[in-house]
Amino acid sequence: MAEEHYLELSENPVQFEHASSVNNVFFDEANKQVFAVRSGGATGVVVKGPDDKSSVAFRMDDKGEVKCIKFSIGNKILAVQRTSKSVDFINFIPDYPHTEFTQECKTKNASVLGFCWTSWNEIVFITDQGIEFYQVFPDKRSLKLLKSQSINVNWYQYCPETAVILLSTTVQGNVLQPFAFRNGTMTKMTKFEIELPVVPKPAKLTLSERDIAMATIYGQLYVMYLKHHSRTANSPGAEVVLYHLPREGACKKSHVLKLNTTGKFALNIVDNLIVVHHQSSQTSLIFDIRLKEPDCAVNTHQPVLPARSIHPYRIPLSGPAAVPTQPPVPCQLYSSSWSVFQPDIIISASEGYLWYLQVRLPPTVHLLQDKGKLMDFLLRRRDCKMVILSVCSQILDGQEKGSLPVVATVFDKLNQVYKEYLEAEQSYTAAMESGPSRGGGAQKRPVRTQAVIDQSDMYTHVLSAFTERKDVSHKFIIAVLMEYIRSLNQNQITVQHYLYELVIKTLVQNNLFYMLHQFLQYHVLSDSKPLACLLLSLESTYPPAHQLSLDMLKRLSTANDEIVEVLLSKQQVLGALRFIRSVGGHDNVSARKFLDAARQTGDQMLFYTVFRSFQQRNQRLRGNPSFNPGEHCEEHVAHFKQLFGEQALMKPSTV
């Protein structure tokens, strides 16, 4: 059976000392750091980040149980919450005093639920009675309140990417109030209400912190609400409801993801996909909110793929204790000790691992039968290029060979993305050329994502090998190439010469010259010098190629020299001469070349005519019929004299 696990844990997890009675473990979503605090910090705090740079180890005094611990952005200042009233700060900036300083929350009788860093020196306290936004002055070891807002808070969530804090308010907890922070300012965004499946009576806190998550998907901030299945409502299973939270304007319920099952769930966002883990079945589902479902109401989504578990993971035994012969231990997936953080983090505190969840694209290829949908799905993924190319190869041969309409759909989808990129690139270049005077700085250079599959990718990875295949009918090969060219043309993309070469090669190999002729006749293979030369080379096997080539050179209108060469090589000296005269190149052309060719024909009259023609040219240009030494025609002058005598030479006209 083909590999079906389309989710996996990162190969190199962040390892930390697992949680125990003496070791408390904290995770900071903003810096993605794990804090292992031993004995309140007295015996050491080990901070492990996603890379070595963000890993630190230090000691601090044990001043009571640590409730929350986070570095400001850039590891500048450490904030530790030990009581429900205050937060302590320690400078980590070199040359600054290291002694701790403390800030109590301003609101009387409020207890601090937690805090979030929004920059290297700005911090927000969230209390049960509101929020307080401070600026920290590490040199002065003090804080300044920038802004505060009182509001009853049940719990809060923080999205570090967008610096948005979401507060749960009201008794039921289902009215959510977001605040956005940026450069010392705090913006109150529009509040919104989550529709609860059942309204409890009497009212009590119903919306749990665990059922809400915030994440950016396709560059937009969403609040995800895990709506559990209720027995009273006639829904077949739980749903994830997405609320789109724009920077300005009202929050709107925008997508509903159908889970079709019930139980305990956890959410992750990986590569703009919403991953829903289901604990009891130990499987995960993925959703793509950009995939349109034809058979569903707008914005209701079914899982993209059937539910599968995360790829089995074995914990590598590392460190000095590791014995090479000892096999790695399988890790229990979907363990109840797992904590899931946004966007893509899974932490097993009991084992001391932090993994990033990753999507593996190759298995999706076999799970998603509809190739058009598969392409839509793949084109939005980060590391999609090779997978897409392999799908292309797959639909062209082998058991999963697609029909031409399928091939066409896939090509069209690829080229749509390719075209959008080219257009963006073009308008960027145009904007740059028009100069920065018109505020061109606003335009960013378009990013070339992996989804941009250009002609050279297709040629190298798919088409050139495909046309070599002996077990595929040439009919299908040509049809596929034409379909690709059609798709490029449809998207107004200039077709590269090597694709035409591939078409020609395939046609020639199968003796389909008449087909080639027709393609050229309708300019399906666009004119170019290389193509014209290729055609010339075919003349011996297919004589009409000569005419096709000349026509093409003529249309290019920049290939007059080539035309002359072709005609001369065919000993059509007079034709060449008349042609160069008709395009006005007669004055600059090399007389020697023509005389050589004329002499080669052995036709004396022809030689005479050509010779006299150039003498006349010389007369007209320089007032003298003789050739310049630089033209190297002495040999021909001698030959002319020998044939026709001295007196046949044109004499300089006397004025």
Added chain:
Amino acid sequence: MASGAQDKQYTPSLLSFFIYNPTFGPREGEVRGGFQWRTSLWLLCKTLFWTKFLISNFSFQEEKKILFYHPSEIEKNEKIRNVGLCEAIVQFTRTFCPTKPAKSLHTQKNRQFFFEPEENFWIVMVVRNPMIEKPNKDGKPSTIEYQEEELLDTVYGAVVRQCYSMYKLFNGTFGRAMESGGVELLIQKLEKFFYRYLQTLHLQSCDLLDVFGGISFFPLDKMTYLKIQSFVNRVEESLSLIKYTAFLYNDQLIWSGLEQDDMRILYKYLTTSLFPRHSEPELAGRDSPLRPEVTGNLLHYGRFLTGPANLKDPEAKFRFPKIFVSAEDGYEELHLIVYKAMSAAACFMISANVELTREFCEQLDGLVGPQLTLLASDICEQFTINRRISGPEKEPQFKFIYFNHMNLAEKSTIHMRKTASVCLTSVHPDLMKILGDINCDFARVDEDEEIIVKAMTDYWVVGKKSDQRELYVILNQKNANLIEVNEEVKRLCATQFNNIFFLD
């Protein structure tokens, strides 16, 4: 020519058409075989005494040589005599040039054309020269003036060759009939085919275009062309029985999966025989009874031009004409399905070994009908756009015929739309004859050349040959001189043929 008013003009007409094989008569080596061609030569010399004697002796043997004779009602002996005459001429002239036997024989009243398409099989067409009947006064019988020089060998030679090609398209070679059923079958086939075909020959309207036997291509932009490609490929993929496809629009070719020579004759058949026969229903009004049945199938306008007229008819027969095209190993026999939607026609060719069923036809109709309808309207739209871009076509000062030997592309602004019966030209036959003469001159040499003729009637006729292309222009410019005409033609080449390489 005041008296000319009462002259009666007679256009060239077909006198007889016959096919024979001299080896089917008394063979060499048989007792009287040695006499064979000498006998005929005597005929030629009109030594009647001997002939009578010999014919009575040999008639039984001689008759065997004749495979087809039109008109059939001619008396047997005359048939034998005429065949013998041709045989004699061919043999006689062969002594002078063994590789190139005579192609035609000019006489005062008629002209005979000889063609040997397969070894020892000869097709002969006898055409009566055009003539003018001048009534005489005083009740004397009117005098007839034969115009011996009006007919062009190239034109009618081409007509004979076309006759054979057409026969071959539907029946395969003579040799094939011989192999499968002997002389009897061949005679039967020839009878069946030529009886009808000869009636469709319109010798009076044959001209240069018959010499070219070209194909008119439909001008089309790249994108629409690629869509058609895509359509053809998809149909061939889903209906894998289809071996070749040809696509036409407005009776002009867009795509041919067949080889050039096969397409050339098939194109001739489609445009001069099949399409004209079916064009009437489309032109007929909505409520006309001629209009094809479209009820029940409002999704598309597709219909079969060959095979079943109505798929719904429970009695419908799923028989299609069979054609023969060249294949790597000789010939292959194919069913010819011609399917049309609006102005777009697709020809699908399927190996004759396959029995075509109702299911297949329904499948084809269901698949091709809607797509072809859509494509037809796409092409039409694109065509109108292109025409609008290129500007309204002004009535040009000149008329031309263009032909490219390489792809058989022909274009004529001289000829009106071909109909089933006649091919109308917009210029005087005299001018057409000049074109034909120039063409003969071109055929003689390989080199590029240009011929400019001043016709009797103020017209200038220019013929140009560049590489494999020929262009004939008729200019109506009174008082123009040679230089001006030359300039005019240059201008024409620069505007009308700017995307091909034409030597000046």
